[in-house]
Amino acid sequence: MLWSLSICMLSFLFLFISAMISIMMGFYFIMSDLVVFVEWEVFNLNSSSVVMTLLFDWMSLFFMGFVLFISSLVIFYSDEYMHGDLTINRFIILVLLFVLSMMFLIISPNLISILLGWDGLGLVSYCLVIYYQNVKSYNAGMLTALSNRIGDVALLMSIAWMLNYGSWNYIYQLEFNKDTFPMYYISVMVVLAAMTKSAQIPFSSWLPAAMAAPTPVSALVHSSTLVTAGVYLLIRFNHVILDSWLASALLLIAGLTMFMAGIGANFEYDLKKIIALSTLSQLGLMMSVLAMGYPELAFFHLLTHALFKALLFMCAGALIHNMKDSQDIRFMGSICLQMPLMAVCFNISNLALCGMPFLAGFYSKDLILEIVGLSYVNMFSFFLYFFSTGLTVCYSLRLVYYSMTGDFNSTSFHPLNDEGWTMLSGMLVLTMMAILGGCMLSWVLFPTPEMICLPNELKMLALIVSVLGGWIGYEISKFSLSYDLLSLKMFMLSNFLGSMWFMPFLSTYGVSYAPLFLGKQTYKALDQGWSEDWGGQMIYNQSVQYSQVIQKWQNNSIKIYLIGFVLWMVMLTLLVL
Numbered sequence: 001m002l003w004s005l006s007i008c009m010l011s012f013l014f015l016f017i018s019a020m021i022s023i024m025m026g027f028y029f030i031m032s033d034l035v036v037f038v039e040w041e042v043f044n045l046n047s048s049s050v051v052m053t054l055l056f057d058w059m060s061l062f063f064m065g066f067v068l069f070i071s072s073l074v075i076f077y078s079d080e081y082m083h084g085d086l087t088i089n090r091f092i093i094l095v096l097l098f099v100l101s102m103m104f105l106i107i108s109p110n111l112i113s114i115l116l117g118w119d120g121l122g123l124v125s126y127c128l129v130i131y132y133q134n135v136k137s138y139n140a141g142m143l144t145a146l147s148n149r150i151g152d153v154a155l156l157m158s159i160a161w162m163l164n165y166g167s168w169n170y171i172y173q174l175e176f177n178k179d180t181f182p183m184y185y186i187s188v189m190v191v192l193a194a195m196t197k198s199a200q201i202p203f204s205s206w207l208p209a210a211m212a213a214p215t216p217v218s219a220l221v222h223s224s225t226l227v228t229a230g231v232y233l234l235i236r237f238n239h240v241i242l243d244s245w246l247a248s249a250l251l252l253i254a255g256l257t258m259f260m261a262g263i264g265a266n267f268e269y270d271l272k273k274i275i276a277l278s279t280l281s282q283l284g285l286m287m288s289v290l291a292m293g294y295p296e297l298a299f300f301h302l303l304t305h306a307l308f309k310a311l312l313f314m315c316a317g318a319l320i321h322n323m324k325d326s327q328d329i330r331f332m333g334s335i336c337l338q339m340p341l342m343a344v345c346f347n348i349s350n351l352a353l354c355g356m357p358f359l360a361g362f363y364s365k366d367l368i369l370e371i372v373g374l375s376y377v378n379m380f381s382f383f384l385y386f387f388s389t390g391l392t393v394c395y396s397l398r399l400v401y402y403s404m405t406g407d408f409n410s411t412s413f414h415p416l417n418d419e420g421w422t423m424l425s426g427m428l429v430l431t432m433m434a435i436l437g438g439c440m441l442s443w444v445l446f447p448t449p450e451m452i453c454l455p456n457e458l459k460m461l462a463l464i465v466s467v468l469g470g471w472i473g474y475e476i477s478k479f480s481l482s483y484d485l486l487s488l489k490m491f492m493l494s495n496f497l498g499s500m501w502f503m504p505f506l507s508t509y510g511v512s513y514a515p516l517f518l519g520k521q522t523y524k525a526l527d528q529g530w531s532e533d534w535g536g537q538m539i540y541n542q543s544v545q546y547s548q549v550i551q552k553w554q555n556n557s558i559k560i561y562l563i564g565f566v567l568w569m570v571m572l573t574l575l576v577l
Helices: 004-031 057-081 088-106 111-129 135-165 172-178 181-196 206-212 215-221 224-237 238-242 245-265 272-291 296-321 338-354 359-376 378-402 422-444 456-477 491-498 505-513 515-554 558-576
Strands: 034-047 050-056
Touching: 004 057, 004 088, 004 422, 050 057, 050 111, 050 172, 057 215, 057 238, 057 296, 057 422, 088 111, 088 215, 088 224, 111 135, 111 181, 111 206, 111 215, 111 224, 111 558, 135 172, 135 181, 135 206, 135 238, 172 181, 172 238, 181 224, 181 238, 181 245, 206 215, 206 272, 206 505, 215 272, 215 296, 215 359, 224 272, 224 296, 238 245, 245 272, 245 378, 245 491, 272 296, 272 359, 272 378, 296 338, 296 422, 338 359, 338 378, 338 422, 359 378, 359 422, 359 456, 378 456
Parallel strands: none
Antiparallel strands: 034 050
């Protein structure tokens, strides 16, 4: 155990120091307006140079700093959370590999080196999702890996198309070649890749399934790494998608994802899945802001969201740990009396998610909603933005109601306490960041104040939908378990809304029973059927027959030799004639 303790602490210290250096450099770069571009040419191929490129600007340095900061606290937290695990070294190494892949992705302005980080994230996330080895984890891991594989293929196709430009450094191409057909095709592929990684409709089902991973992994994956990779890629490619139909399509899909996840979270009883659906909702918000043409604003929300979402997952992990590994919120209750310190952190992160004034989420979410009020968006998109904000407060208050108030619904003999100081230390540091992070980032990223002039109704709309959503969430939660429930009266609708619009079924049964079954039949008919009969097997059978004839000739059988000789003579005579 001493060795595992040391690997945890060493990893924590290394990542924490790296995070502080990265964030300080980010401050320096943004104040000095600096960009550093490092290139190393690996080899040349048909006038296309394969270059390893590193891009250091304020955006990549801030994002790297935040990822390293959160992952350092997650590893520190894991030391106690994974205490009884015999293979904790393997777990820590996997998490470090995951962080390394994310670093590659962040500092690469080159599609080939991006693929290194992109594929690394997909592979290591699969290993982490199946970390607890059971059937549910294997299924979730396979769904995660195959969904992300679609995006990997799209990225590979965009790499092939970038051969037209003789270089994979897309940073040079975005502004000047954005109206050419190859760049248009590449942008479609990149948007598809980003949609799979950031779990937008119709690829949303893998994100709640990935909750099969250990909770520290969820805190890392669903706050600042895997799911935000797609958003970060589109922030870099934002110039290309703005003036095309891609922006409108992305706005619609992201808005629907936000709406679908918010509705689904109100029907869910699994604590980790509620938080996962909340992540999906926030990803939809980031993507829709990107589609409207505000990459800095999307990046701002990405950073603030990383802080409070990592904290929310860590609090959920501490709660599950103390609840003897039960994740059902119906078994919880009066947690604030049993675990007051954890309850404070949990409620702060929940309020930050709702956009409570002067917490981290408020600075980005309120700004986004005011920009939406100021922009020329259609009525449907406007409705999706504000209704989804109300739904966020709705499921957050429902979660607080179930877990913090009422009676404790689990066993009377329980181990609930606040004594896990290693876990609490990481949570308290993130709590400070969830309170102060938003205002500090807003001062740094938007130093010049801008006037957003809106009528009173629009200015108050965000507050109104939040209060209304909170009240509805509270009222819905008060329903006692009875046969007269509204959700049971409208069972089909509840089933549809609560199961993410049947997306998990379509992603699993739909894929396995239709395309995979057809693939199997085609494979049997062609690869193992006609292709064999007219290909490999036929050649083999013919070769066997010819070799048998030749073998008989070589056995010096006079009769066969004479017959053969006569036949040869006849053929020669015919040829001569």
